[in-house]
Structure formats: C-alpha cells, structure tokens
Amino acid sequence: MNRQRKAYPSLSSPRVRAIRAAERVALYAAVLLVLVVVLIPYLWMVSGSFKTSLEIQSADITDPNLAPRWVPRTFTLDNYRNVNRTVRILDYFRNSIIVSLGTMLLCLALSVLAGYALARFEFRAKGPYVLSLLVTQMFPGILFLIPYFILFVYVNKWTGIQLKNTYQGLILTYSSFALPFSVLMLRSFFATIPREIDEQAQIDGCTPVGALFRVILPIARPGIAAVGIYAFIMSWNEILFASLLTGRATKTVAVGILEYITNQEARWAGMMAACIIVTIPVLVLFTLIQRHIVEGLVSGSVKG
Amino acid sequence: MEAPVRSRVTAATGKASRLVAGKRTLPYLLIAPALVGTIFVHVIPIIWGIFISFRDLDIYTIANWRAAPFTGLANYVKALDFADPDGLLFLRSVGNVTYYGVVTITLGYVIGLAVALLLNQRFFGRTLVRGLVLLPYIMPDSVAYSVWRFIFQARVGIVNGFLMSLGIIKEPLVWLVGTRTMFAVMVASIWKGWPFASLLLLAGLQSVPRELLECAAIDGANRWQRFRYVMWPHILPVTKTLILLNILWNFNAYNQFKVMLGDDPGVYAEVPSTFVVRQAFDNLRYGLGAAMSVVLVLMMTVVAVIYLRTLKPGTSVED
Numbered sequence: 001m002n003r004q005r006k007a008y009p010s011l012s013s014p015r016v017r018a019i020r021a022a023e024r025v026a027l028y029a030a031v032l033l034v035l036v037v038v039l040i041p042y043l044w045m046v047s048g049s050f051k052t053s054l055e056i057q058s059a060d061i062t063d064p065n066l067a068p069r070w071v072p073r074t075f076t077l078d079n080y081r082n083v084n085r086t087v088r089i090l091d092y093f094r095n096s097i098i099v100s101l102g103t104m105l106l107c108l109a110l111s112v113l114a115g116y117a118l119a120r121f122e123f124r125a126k127g128p129y130v131l132s133l134l135v136t137q138m139f140p141g142i143l144f145l146i147p148y149f150i151l152f153v154y155v156n157k158w159t160g161i162q163l164k165n166t167y168q169g170l171i172l173t174y175s176s177f178a179l180p181f182s183v184l185m186l187r188s189f190f191a192t193i194p195r196e197i198d199e200q201a202q203i204d205g206c207t208p209v210g211a212l213f214r215v216i217l218p219i220a221r222p223g224i225a226a227v228g229i230y231a232f233i234m235s236w237n238e239i240l241f242a243s244l245l246t247g248r249a250t251k252t253v254a255v256g257i258l259e260y261i262t263n264q265e266a267r268w269a270g271m272m273a274a275c276i277i278v279t280i281p282v283l284v285l286f287t288l289i290q291r292h293i294v295e296g297l298v299s300g301s302v303k304g
Numbered sequence: 305m306e307a308p309v310r311s312r313v314t315a316a317t318g319k320a321s322r323l324v325a326g327k328r329t330l331p332y333l334l335i336a337p338a339l340v341g342t343i344f345v346h347v348i349p350i351i352w353g354i355f356i357s358f359r360d361l362d363i364y365t366i367a368n369w370r371a372a373p374f375t376g377l378a379n380y381v382k383a384l385d386f387a388d389p390d391g392l393l394f395l396r397s398v399g400n401v402t403y404y405g406v407v408t409i410t411l412g413y414v415i416g417l418a419v420a421l422l423l424n425q426r427f428f429g430r431t432l433v434r435g436l437v438l439l440p441y442i443m444p445d446s447v448a449y450s451v452w453r454f455i456f457q458a459r460v461g462i463v464n465g466f467l468m469s470l471g472i473i474k475e476p477l478v479w480l481v482g483t484r485t486m487f488a489v490m491v492a493s494i495w496k497g498w499p500f501a502s503l504l505l506l507a508g509l510q511s512v513p514r515e516l517l518e519c520a521a522i523d524g525a526n527r528w529q530r531f532r533y534v535m536w537p538h539i540l541p542v543t544k545t546l547i548l549l550n551i552l553w554n555f556n557a558y559n560q561f562k563v564m565l566g567d568d569p570g571v572y573a574e575v576p577s578t579f580v581v582r583q584a585f586d587n588l589r590y591g592l593g594a595a596m597s598v599v600l601v602l603m604m605t606v607v608a609v610i611y612l613r614t615l616k617p618g619t620s621v622e623d
Contacts (some may be wrong), residue, residue, distance in 0.1 A: 030422055031433055038439055041451045041495070045463060048454065061465040061476055068462055110338040117334035129335060131612070138345045138608050140399045140556035143597045144357065146584050147349035150369060157367075176345030185339060237444040239559045240577070244585055254446040258563065259385060261453075268454050275447040288359045290435070 043070070048272035052076050053271050056268045079273035086267060089274045091179060092256030096236055097250060103170035103235040104228045107178045111227065115213050116185025120195070133180040141177070148173060149244065165247035173245065174235035182227045189223030190216060226292030229285045235261070253278045341587040363588035372591065379595030381476035393571070394579055398603075404486060405554040408493045409547060415494065416501025416546075417539075418614055421531075423502070424509045434506070443501040449563035452492035456480055456564070484563055485573040493560050501546055508539035541614075548611040555604055576600050 051072040060066040084090040085108060118126060152163040163169030196218070198211040206214060218222065236254065243255045257278060261272035344538050356369065357379055365372035385391035423434055440448065455461050456479040464476040479488040520530045558577040561569045567586070569578050575598065584593030 024427075027422070027425055027427055031427060034419055034422065035433065035436060037495070038437055038499075041448065042439060042443075042456065044455060045451045049614075051385055056460060058461045060368050061459055061468055062462070068465060072415060113334040114338035117331040121331035121334075123328070123331040125332065125335075129339070132342070133306070134612060135608070136342060138552055139346070139350070140552075140577070140597075140602050140604065142558070142580055142599065143353060143554055144346075144349050145581070146594045146597065148345075149355040149584075150356065150361075150366065150590065151349060151352065152460060153366065154369075174347060176341060179338060179341060209334075237446065239446055239562060240581075243562070254444060257446050257450055260450075261566075266457075268460065271450060273453070275450055279443055280445055281448050283517075286438075287403065290438075 034044060034208065043082070045272050045275050047072065048268055049079050049276055050075050050077070051269050052078070053267065053269045079269045080277075083273055085279065086270060087256060087259045087274065089253065089256055092251050092253045093277065095246075095250050095253040096254070099174065100169050100232045100235045101168045101252070102167060103174040103178060104232045106171060106175040107182050107231040108224065108228050111158070111179060111182035111186050112212075112224065113218070114183045116190055116216065118183065118187040119190035120198070122209075129186070133183055137180040137184075145240065145244065148241070152245065162285040164245055165250050167250055169245055170235070170242065170250065170252070173241050174238060175231070177238075178234050185227050185230070186220075186223060189220050189227075193219055222292060226289040229289045233282055233285060313341065314521065319566060332491060352595050354598060356591055357598050359591050361589075361591040361594070366588075367464050375591070379592045382592060383596045383599055390583070390592070393574060394576070396571065397574040397576045398580045400486065400573065401555055401557065404493075404557070404575065406498060408490050408497060408554060409550045411490075411499050411544070412497040413546065416498040417505050419498065420505035420509055423506055424445070437502060438499050440496050441503070443496070445496070445559040446563055448496050449492055449560050451609060452488070452495070453480065453564045456488045456492075480565060481570065483590045484574050485570060488523050489564055489573055493554075493557070496560070497550070501550075504542050504546055505539055508542040512538045544614050545611075548607060548614060551607050552604060552611065555607075556600070 047070050051075050055073050056068075058066055059068040061068065117123075118130065149164070152169060155161055156164050161168075163172070193216060198206075198208070198215055201211040201215040202208060236252075238252070239254045242252045243258075246252060246255065253274075257271065257274050260267045260274065358374060358376060359365075359369065359372040360375045360378070361369055361372040382388050382391050383394050386395060418453070419437060422439070423430065427433075455540070456463050458464060458476045458478050463479065464473065465474045477484065479485070516534055517530060520534050527535065556577050557575060558581070561573060561578050562573055565573055567578075568582065569575070577600075579591045580596045580600070583596065584590050
C-alpha cells in the first residue's frame with residue numbers, strides 16, 4: 001500500500017504522460033504493421049482476381065506505365081464468370097466437398113465411439129491406445145504414401161475395388177489422418193460432461209451406448225461440430241495425397257488450383273479468383289468453430 | 305465409477321445390450337472400429353513400407369511385389385551414400401531442410417512471440433486484431449503458396465517492385481528458380497506459420513496472473529525482468545511443444561515446395577519429401593523411395609520421443 005501511494009503521484013506527471021502517449025502511438029503503429037503484413041497477400045489476391053488477364057500478363061515492375069497496381073486498371077468480373085472454363089475448378093470444388101463431407105462423417109462415426117470409451121471407461125488398453133494415437137499423429141504422410149499407392153493397386157487386383165482415383169480411397173486416407181486428433185479432441189469434450197448425466201440416463205433405462213446417443217451426443221453437439229469441421233478442413237486442404245491418388249474424376253481443389261500454371265502460360269487472374277473460391281468455405285467454417293479449434297489446439301498441444 | 309444398477313438395467317434391454325453388457329468388453333467394442341481402421345491404414349502400411357524398402361520394387365515389379373528381388377539393405381546404402389548421385393541428392397535435401405527448418409522455426413517463433421506480447425496489451429479493437437492475425441494460418445496451403453508464388457514473380461511480382469522502389473535492387477531478381485528459391489519459400493512459410501506460434505504463446509501469456517505482473521512492477525521489476533521471471537516460466541512449456549511440433553512438421557514439409565516451385569524444386573530447394581515423391585512417382589523406384597522415407601522417420605523418431613516425453617501423455621490425460 002505504502003509503495004503504491006508513493007508511486008501514484010509520478011504517474012500523472014507530464015513527463016510520464018508524454019511517455020505513455022508515445023507508447024500508445026508505438027503500440028498502434030506496431031499493430032498496424034502486423035495487420036499490413038498479414039493482409040498483403042489477401043489483398044493482392046483479391047485485387048488480382050478483378051484484373052484482366054492482359055493487365056497481369058503485361059505487368060512489368062521495370063516500366064512505370066505497366067507497374068502492377070493495387071486497384072485494377074480495368075475492373076472485371078470475367079475471372080469469376082469463367083471460373084470453370086480453362087480449369088474445371090467448380091468440378092474440383094464438388095469433388096472436394098464430397099471427399100471432405102465423407103471424411104467428416106466417417107471420422108466422426110469412428111471417433112465418437114472411441115472418444116466416449118476413453119472418456120468414460122477404465123480399461124487396460126487405454127494407456128497404450130492413447131499413446132498410439134499420439135504416435136500415429138506424428139508419423140509423416142510421406143511414410144504412408146508409397147505403401148498406400150501400392151496397397152491401392154493390390155486391393156484393386158484382389159477385390160476389384162477401385163481406390164485410386166475414387167472418392168472412397170481419398171475418404172479412407174483422410175479419415176485415417178484426421179482420426180487420432182479427432183478421438184483425442186472428442187475425449188476431452190466428453191470428459192467435460194459430468195458423469196452423473198449418463199449415469200442418470202442408465203438408471204432411467206438406457207444402455208451405456210444408448211446413453212451416449214440419447215444424452216451425451218446432444219449435449220456434446222458443439223464439440224462434435226468442431227471435430228467434424230476440423231476433419232472437413234483437413235481434407236479440403238490436403239495436397240500430397242491428393243496430387244498422387246486422384247485423377248481426372250476426383251481431383252480436389254487443393255491440387256486443381258495448381259493447374260492454372262502450365263508450362264505454356266500462367267493464368268494468374270483466373271488463379272486468384274479460384275483461390276478466393278477455395279478459401280471461402282474454410283474461412284466460414286473456421287469462423288464458426290474458431291473458439292473450439294483454438295481451445296483444442298491449446299489444450300491438446302500445450303498441456304505438459 | 306459405473307452406476308451399480310447398470311447390469312440389471314441392461315439385462316432387461318434386448319440382445320444388443322447383452323452383447324455390450326460386460327463392463328470389460330464395452331470399451332473395447334467402442335474403440336474397435338477406430339482401432340481396426342488404424343490397423344488398416346496406419347499399421348499395415350508402415351509394416352508393408354518397411355518390407356518394400358528391402359526390395360527392388362519398380363514399375364516392372366509392382367504387379368507382384370513378392371516377386372521383386374530382395375536386395376537387403378541396398379536401398380538404404382544407396383540413400384546414404386555420398387558417392388551415389390541419388391544418395392548425394394538425398395543427403396543434400398536433408399541438409400536443405402535442416403537449414404530451412406532452423407530459419408523458419410526460429411524466425412516464426414520470434415515473430416510469433418513478439419506479436420503475442422503485442423496482442424497481450426490492451427488496445428482498441430484487440431479482439432478483432434486477434435482474429436485477423438489468424439488469417440495466414442487459416443488460409444489453405446495451396447492458396448497461400450499460390451499467392452506467394454504470384455508475389456515472387458520476377459516482373460509481375462510485387463516483391464521486386466517493393467525492393468526496387470526502395471532502391472535496394474536495380475534489376476528484377478528471379479526468385480523461384482536457382483539460388484534464391486529457398487529464401488522465397490522461407491518467407492512464405494514464415495508468413496504462414498507464425499500465427500500458430502502466436503496463438504499458443506498468447507494462450508500461455510494469458511495464463512499469467514495479472515496480480516503477479518502488478519506485484520513485480522510494484523517491486524520495481526523492469527519490462528525485461530517481468531518478461532524473464534514472470535512470463536517466461538508460463539510460456540516455456542508452450543515453447544517446448546511448439547518447437548518440437550515445428551521440427552516434426554517442417555522436416556516433412558512438402559506443400560510449400562510443391563506449390564511454389566512445382567514438381568522439381570531444383571537442387572537449392574530440394575527437400576526430403578519432394579525428393580522421395582520424385583524417386584517413387586517420377587522415377588518409379590518405389591523400393592528406394594520407401595527406404596528413404598524409413599530413414600526420414602528414423603531421424604524424426606528422436607524428436608518424437610522427446611515430444612512424447614514433454615507431453616507426458618500418461619499424466620496429462622485426465623486433467
């Protein structure tokens with residue numbers, strides 16, 4: 001108390017106030033700088049998507065007359081209108097939606113059950129299973145790439161089921177990648193729901209599994225949505241497997257977008273429009289579950 | 305912990321429940337689907353990949369992998385042999401990715417921490433700014449790196465425009481071919497990666513009790529001392545996790561190289577994952593590619609073990 005009283009008068013002296021004002025200015029300047037750096041690629045993408053191809057192709061930083069500009073010289077919506085013409089990005093968009101929704105559903109079906117088991121029961125395999133989830137999460141995709149490719153070839157040979165260049169092949173692949181994180185995340189969501197709730201349901205005549213579906217799932221809806229959206233975004237963004245395991249029929253947007261650049265030409269204007277179309281679903285979904293994703297990341301990777 | 309009446313209740317409710325009535329079997333039945341999935345898509349492929357790495361599996365033998373000649377450690381010897389052109393390139397790619405990782409992780413962390421400290425201050429519009437800085441992290445890799453590829457173009461790109469307007473360069477530089485490729489990819493990766501560090505570090509900073517900082521200030525601790533002795537202990541665990549995770553992710557980085565540089569990034573920016581993919585799918589040498597990926601995993605196992613130790617999965621499970 002004594003110290004505080006001593007310190008107090010100096011806080012309002014003109015010199016201190018000047019320093020404080022300068023600090024405020026510096027603070028806002030720093031925030032502004034951060035925002036500019038964050039937003040430049042976004043703004044350049046938006047700007048490019050409204051330019052004519054001609055304007056971008058002929059742009060030249062060495063010639064002041066042709067220097068690239070932030071505001072398009074000729075504003076055009078053609079890039080959006082013709083978005084499916086040179087590169088069939090809308091078809092790839094549909095493929096991505098099918099694959100991502102499929103991954104989301106399969107992944108949720110498996111991880112809800114496993115997450116519930118981990119949150120509610122004690123069993124001998126629990127520790128090793130959690131450990132294996134953490135470990136598989138860390139294996140690099142590259143390790144699986146060649147075996148998957150060959151596995152797909154053999155599954156086709158033995159059973160006739162086509163996995164390469166099909167939706168089911170990608171859905172299986174992505175579900176397996178999203179599964180460990182989903183199980184771990186759902187386990188912590190279920191763990192936040194008091195045990196008394198499903199015990200009560202069981203007293204009222206539900207089986208443990210019945211309690212899961214009738215009582216726990218409705219309560220855990222936000223958590224389930226978050227996990228589902230995580231799986232969706234993960235498969236929407238994946239590049240490595242999509243570039244090797246898809247073909248004409250199933251190519252996803254993440255790799256389809258690269259088709260704008262060929263050996264002959266780079267269609268930057270069309271590419272920027274496509275980039276915006278590809279980003280929008282992710283932006284919307286992420287905004288919906290931002291809080292949960294952040295909580296999940298923080299609790300999942302910071303604990304210790 | 306179970307409700308004691310459960311067995312009586314379940315006994316009354318049909319066949320399905322009798323199947324799951326045992327307290328012991330139910331959790332196993334619940335994890336079974338996920339477990340079976342994991343076995344099929346994780347365990348079997350890993351074991352198979354190791355098998356393949358001992359064989360000379362190529363485009364001619366892929367139709368029947370058991371007929372592919374067993375070559376023992378030949379693929380591994382080749383991958384780690386400086387005298388072999390493929391081995392040399394592979395080892396060089398490991399060197400490249402180490403350089404890439406050290407730079408991007410360090411700068412990403414420093415920027416992330418600086419911005420986290422900034423966003424921990426009180427200012428007008430803080431919530432909005434906190435959301436906006438996540439934008440690079442949210443943007444899909446394919447989109448982010450495509451835009452950066454556009455930005456780094458020699459004559460069309462704004463990086464050169466910016467540098468020329470500042471008078472730093474006289475002629476436009478070529479960024480995406482040759483010696484500067486790694487630099488361009490690093491810039492884009494740092495832009496994409498720091499918000500994640502910031503996000504976690506900010507969460508760490510927010511766990512610092514305000515009273516503690518005020519006490520320190522009253523006791524005469526300056527800014528550095530407050531950071532070093534009050535905040536740092538709170539963000540140290542986050543820092544450890546962050547760096548280990550980043551080592552794991554960056555060592556296997558593929559997307560930024562593929563999107564910005566195409567299928568062949570060139571010797572200056574060849575990294576293990578792009579190299580393995582080219583060996584397997586362009587040169588159709590699956591055995592060699594598999595051996596190389598096993599080598600990569602072995603290298604990362606050390607980091608993974610440290611990571612698991614840090615996370616202590618056994619103890620952090622329940623809280």
